[in-house]
Amino acid sequence: MSTAAAPTQAARPADLDDERGQSLPLLRSVLRPVRSRVWLLVLLVVVSQAAVVAGPALVAVGIDTGLPALRDGDAVPLVLVGGGYLLAALVGGLLSAAVVRQSAAASQTVLLDLRRRVFRQTQRLDLEFHERYTSGRVISRQTSDIEAVRDLLDSGVTVLATSALSMVLTAVSLVVLDGPSGAVLLVAVVPGVLLTRWFQRRSQEQYRRTRVVAARVIVAFVETMTGVRAVQAFRRERRSAAAYAALTEDYRAVQDQAIRVNGVFDLWLTMIGNVTVAVVLLVGGLRVLDGALDVGVLVAAVLYARRFFTPLRDVGMFYNSFQSAQAALEKLASLLAQEPRLTDPAHPVPLPHPMGGLELDHVTFGYADGPDVLHDVHVSIPAGQTVALVGSTGAGKSTVAKLVARFYDVRRGAVRLDGVDVRSVAPGDLRRAIVMVTQEAYLFSGSVAENIAVGRPDATRAEIEAAGRAVGVHDLVMTFPQGYDTPVDSRGVRLSAGQRQLVSFARAFLADPAVLVLDEATSSLDVPGEQHVQEALERLLADRTAVVVAHRLSTVMTADRVLVVEGGRVVEDGSPAELVARGGRFARLHEDWQASISAAV
Numbered sequence: 001m002s003t004a005a006a007p008t009q010a011a012r013p014a015d016l017d018d019e020r021g022q023s024l025p026l027l028r029s030v031l032r033p034v035r036s037r038v039w040l041l042v043l044l045v046v047v048s049q050a051a052v053v054a055g056p057a058l059v060a061v062g063i064d065t066g067l068p069a070l071r072d073g074d075a076v077p078l079v080l081v082g083g084g085y086l087l088a089a090l091v092g093g094l095l096s097a098a099v100v101r102q103s104a105a106a107s108q109t110v111l112l113d114l115r116r117r118v119f120r121q122t123q124r125l126d127l128e129f130h131e132r133y134t135s136g137r138v139i140s141r142q143t144s145d146i147e148a149v150r151d152l153l154d155s156g157v158t159v160l161a162t163s164a165l166s167m168v169l170t171a172v173s174l175v176v177l178d179g180p181s182g183a184v185l186l187v188a189v190v191p192g193v194l195l196t197r198w199f200q201r202r203s204q205e206q207y208r209r210t211r212v213v214a215a216r217v218i219v220a221f222v223e224t225m226t227g228v229r230a231v232q233a234f235r236r237e238r239r240s241a242a243a244y245a246a247l248t249e250d251y252r253a254v255q256d257q258a259i260r261v262n263g264v265f266d267l268w269l270t271m272i273g274n275v276t277v278a279v280v281l282l283v284g285g286l287r288v289l290d291g292a293l294d295v296g297v298l299v300a301a302v303l304y305a306r307r308f309f310t311p312l313r314d315v316g317m318f319y320n321s322f323q324s325a326q327a328a329l330e331k332l333a334s335l336l337a338q339e340p341r342l343t344d345p346a347h348p349v350p351l352p353h354p355m356g357g358l359e360l361d362h363v364t365f366g367y368a369d370g371p372d373v374l375h376d377v378h379v380s381i382p383a384g385q386t387v388a389l390v391g392s393t394g395a396g397k398s399t400v401a402k403l404v405a406r407f408y409d410v411r412r413g414a415v416r417l418d419g420v421d422v423r424s425v426a427p428g429d430l431r432r433a434i435v436m437v438t439q440e441a442y443l444f445s446g447s448v449a450e451n452i453a454v455g456r457p458d459a460t461r462a463e464i465e466a467a468g469r470a471v472g473v474h475d476l477v478m479t480f481p482q483g484y485d486t487p488v489d490s491r492g493v494r495l496s497a498g499q500r501q502l503v504s505f506a507r508a509f510l511a512d513p514a515v516l517v518l519d520e521a522t523s524s525l526d527v528p529g530e531q532h533v534q535e536a537l538e539r540l541l542a543d544r545t546a547v548v549v550a551h552r553l554s555t556v557m558t559a560d561r562v563l564v565v566e567g568g569r570v571v572e573d574g575s576p577a578e579l580v581a582r583g584g585r586f587a588r589l590h591e592d593w594q595a596s597i598s599a600a601v
């Protein structure tokens with residue numbers, strides 16, 4: 001039976017980070033759940049800034065009305081104004097604190113949502129995506145990009161809103177309080193705005209340069225650390241250190257330039273602010289002498305003028321955090337918009353009791369947009385058979401194995417389990433039916449028991465131990481300090497490659513799939529261990545269909561059937577004895593194998 005499969009080659013942008021214009025919709029969607037909090041925040045910002053800006057006006061009233069009244073023996077106006085000033089200061093302070101708390105709470109909610117979305121999405125995406133995207137980029141999304149968004153939400157947006165509102169309210173208050181002083185301020189705004197524009201442009205360039213250099217530093221570090229074994233084996237430490245030192249020096253230099261730009265901006269902003277204050281004081285002072293202006297108003301005007309330019313620094317700085325957050329949001333949006341090529345079937349076919357019959361029906365396959373690496377492979381494997389895949393390196397053996405486990409989908413043809421196209425089998429059933437044990441035998445942090453139970457999380461301790469016994473790892477585990485509860489990371493025992501492989505065998509044994517796909521480790525075991533692993537393998541492969549990418553002669557010779565893969569085609573197919581007798585490629589491979597074994601012994 002061949003069920004039509006869902007379209008699997010979903011369109012995907014060529015550059016995985018290029019998704020311009022996606023940042024705003026993403027921001028809108030993550031802000032939606034905290035909408036009411038955002039409105040509350042707006043209200044808090046407006047009231048707190050109004051309270052702060054009221055200060056100088058109250059000073060003016062105090063000096064011009066309260067003091068004369070006090071001189072005439074009436075203290076009430078001054079007390080009222082003083083009380084008002086205190087109240088405004090108190091309200092301004094308390095509400096500013098509330099703004100910080102509210103914005104932090106909102107941003108934490110948003111970030112939690114974003115982190116979860118990124119994690120779920122990276123898990124949902126298929127292997128082909130991860131091979132192209134690389135783990136380094138996934139890590140950057142989950143760390144530095146989310147940090148950039150955090151910076152924007154935590155401080156950037158509220159600081160911008162507070163600063164902008166404070167400037168507007170200050171300017172309006174000054175214009176209302178004293179027109180001429182307001183005019184001086186508005187004139188001074190022109191160089192202030194020009195300076196800020198200059199700063200934005202320079203810091204944008206600077207920011208780009210910093211990002212490029214910072215990315216180089218990170219890539220160099222990650223590459224050296226992931227390849228630390230190769231670095232040490234080939235004594236490349238000095239060269240790596242020199243290359244890294246040069247990159248960090250570049251990083252220091254661009255940071256230095258960025259700080260210089262900040263310094264210039266700060267200097268001129270302070271100058272403009274101080275000159276404005278001086279002009280307001282001079283013009284106002286002359287008017288006070290003429291009796292055209294009250295002293296209190298002059299004091300208030302000076303206070304307003306002094307305050308006006310301070311937030312401009314924050315507005316300038318906001319641009320930096322806005323830019324990095326925008327770039328980060330774009331990359332996050334692009335990641336979240338990716339669709340896996342491997343899609344779940346629209347009409348899943350249940351397969352609760354699989355027998356394990358496999359069929360590769362004229363399968364042609366290539367990775368991503370690359371050339372075909374398997375050409376018209378046509379093989380039928382009856383339930384219960386153990387098939388060894390052999391062939392030279394790069395022939396396509398692992399690819400066949402990965403297609404059977406549906407890590408990828410075929411380009412043409414079909415892979416079928418019990419006659420059902422694997423693209424149509426209900427995903428849960430498929431996962432239970434086919435298990436792949438990969439070469440690297442990855443262990444999660446946790447205990448030995450937890451690692452074995454990955455294959456069946458609801459397994460009892462007795463079942464876990466039975467699996468351990470079946471693959472012959474039980475006695476070894478019993479020598480660990482806490483037996484099956486011993487952690488397998490740096491806090492517990494460090495397992496050798498061969499021991500890790502046995503644990504992964506136990507994991508697969510416990511999962512008990514109808515089909516086991518095994519990419520045999522090339523050379524993780526010494527000769528005395530060989531027999532031990534051979535027995536474990538035989539027990540693991542018994543009573544189920546098995547497709548084994550075989551690297552050891554013992555595995556091949558105990559298989560029911562051997563497929564010789566060359567150049568993406570099956571070129572020989574038969575029992576090991578038949579193929580040896582036939583005198584083809586396998587027979588030559590067999591001879592070479594035997595020769596190398598006798599040479600080693």
Ligand SMILES: Nc1ncnc2c1ncn2[C@@H]1O[C@H](COP(=O)(O)OP(=O)(O)OP(=O)(O)O)[C@@H](O)[C@H]1O
Binds near residue numbers: 391549
């Ligand atoms: N993830 C991948 N992306 C692109 N091409 C790949 C990928 N994996 C394998 N290939 C290519 O597919 C071809 C078959 O590779 P495959 O890993 O199946 O060979 P193999 O027979 O298992 O080799 P080996 O014995 O060395 O593991 C090779 O040409 C290889 O370059």
